[in-house]
Amino acid sequence: MTGFRYLSFLTDYGLEDGFVAACHGVGARLAPHVAIIDVTHLVPAGDIRRGAAVLAQTVPYLPPAVHVAVVDPGVGTARRGVAVAAGDSVFVGPDNGLLSWAMAASGGATRAFSLTNRQLWLDRVTATFHGRDIFMPVAAHLAADTDLTAAGEEIDVGDLVTLPAPERVVRDGTAEGEVLTVDRFGNVQLTITASDAAAIGVTPGGAMLLRSGRHQLTLPYRDMFGAVAPGELVAYPDSAGLVSIAVNGGDAARRLGLPAGARVTITAAPQTIPQ
Amino acid sequence: MTGFRYLSFLTDYGLEDGFVAACHGVGARLAPHVAIIDVTHLVPAGDIRRGAAVLAQTVPYLPPAVHVAVVDPGVGTARRGVAVAAGDSVFVGPDNGLLSWAMAASGGATRAFSLTNRQLWLDRVTATFHGRDIFMPVAAHLAADTDLTAAGEEIDVGDLVTLPAPERVVRDGTAEGEVLTVDRFGNVQLTITASDAAAIGVTPGGAMLLRSGRHQLTLPYRDMFGAVAPGELVAYPDSAGLVSIAVNGGDAARRLGLPAGARVTITAAPQTIPQ
């Protein structure tokens, strides 16, 4: 598989420095025909799980591409870099689980290569900036005319590091899960899907009982968060097909004290109890 | 009118998530020949007025384009989406006033269509992410080879929701207005134009008396804020032709306690009183 018109690029490099631009420059030099779509560069530093969630929810809407992702607290240690074919795309980054959810969302990894072919790296490789010196040049070569098999030694796709799939269990009329991620607006996205909710009798127009630790709360469940009055809490099936909780015009994560990873359960509630 | 080489894109989606990238991906899939110019994605969440002001001041410098803007606190409610021809461009977004100032700045709306043609949307439309599922795909189709008239049902341009024009009144030697917006530097932009100021005798090199509530202050009026010493307040005709107030090297909005929407009046002052 060679030849891509697009690269996508996700990191925790931030936007204050020239780190992202240096990588863009490397890509432009090696694959001038390619357009780069920045997914985000504001993943909290080293937060692999958050990077994985954002990448997995975005990739289905991107064109076929070489997806480069670098959230890499182990840069310079023994963790390997990989290039992996999945679906109609190629994923390039550290083998630390960051890519795993997005590859699953793309149909699963079919072939994987450890980045051992230094011919595809920059001539001078620093120990702390593999995004610029290894991942981006490898990706740009793959987007140009280099075959994936030239990236390095082939490895078993079963040996790739994967993050545990977001947990969710549905039984006895209860859906258990956790907070997958919190977005900029403070909307709280659960690992529980809208289909899970339907399976336990929670459907738009109804209500749910949300429990987390010793706290519990009844929430209206609506098609969209605009369906409740400003300042009110609401649960809804979100744009990724997951149950999310919002405050219309406010910050639900702060209101509820629910960070990423917090355990929650939901059950159907007979009706909405006014907050 | 069909065929555009550029899309512009303004939202309140923030840059921490993959929301903007998902929209870029949808655009790239449907209109690969198009380049996207991001206006900003840091409009405060739901702040239609701020989005409208930024868009209106930027659009005059952009090439002919399909301008997509999404600040949409009513997403998923009954508010309609629209595609509107104005000047040499097309505007796509929610019909909530967000587009109105920019369309006026582009010469005014000439034809408008409600986005009722689902053929131009993504196959699966979520209730909460119309930017990705409706506005961007419609815009990409319009930038490619779809005629504006195919967007949906034609509506009367007089029925489009418009924000009240920024208020300003000039009489009896006084210009009354309000704070239109505050930028990153804390520069305070008034709705009062440099021409209004000239009409009441406030010209560069002179001074003005600024009143807001019970507070008043005499300010030098200069061609540029670099004309005063660091730390000093100054009023000046800004890059949008409006009167702005700055602190050279500081934050005038914080110093003066003047948020967007605050009412102000200015009159000519005989001379600058030292701060």
Added chain:
Amino acid sequence: MTGFRYLSFLTDYGLEDGFVAACHGVGARLAPHVAIIDVTHLVPAGDIRRGAAVLAQTVPYLPPAVHVAVVDPGVGTARRGVAVAAGDSVFVGPDNGLLSWAMAASGGATRAFSLTNRQLWLDRVTATFHGRDIFMPVAAHLAADTDLTAAGEEIDVGDLVTLPAPERVVRDGTAEGEVLTVDRFGNVQLTITASDAAAIGVTPGGAMLLRSGRHQLTLPYRDMFGAVAPGELVAYPDSAGLVSIAVNGGDAARRLGLPAGARVTITAAPQTIPQ
């Protein structure tokens, strides 16, 4: 020298407003064949030194380009704008030292022109937004088909404003320098190079004694900051070839109280003293 496929763009304009987009729009109108690589727009307002450091460390990885940089606290005052050939690129911006380190990193300025040819500016030039009205249109013309010599009056490259080179002195087994910059992660980058460190016997695997004011501290010196346990301080040769100090997973600048410009010295230490 005419004809570039790329512009790069660095400012302190921030991303909340439409300032950057207006400049992109001007570039797109005048040089539609050109791609713009944004270096960063989050240089702290007016911080010429920080802008110069980011630009100089990024430019070596960018393709040949017209590099436009605007950190310009003196906008509208007598400081001149310049276009300067250096290496295989052209630099455009205010003549205030911002460009000087990047031009040195590109091989040094060879010809310089004061931007006096108003034919290349926008028709209407405001006093406060030269990025949009002068620098970007000049750069776009130069990237298209306008020869550098048409930018304005030629000036002596020796008359260009330069920032003092980052200070560093190596003598008697001690390397003296200062904090060049602090990145988003709180990593502290010194002006002292990895080669300087080697010259005084500080090599990866060893340790250094860091002094700043009355404070001193012994730090392990490793190939990468991932080599120490989370929460531990470490010095390392960074991606720019300079000695940097990090806390693995933390913020070294805050921990050490070392802002940009702080004076430091390092010497070899016999072994790492536990923190």
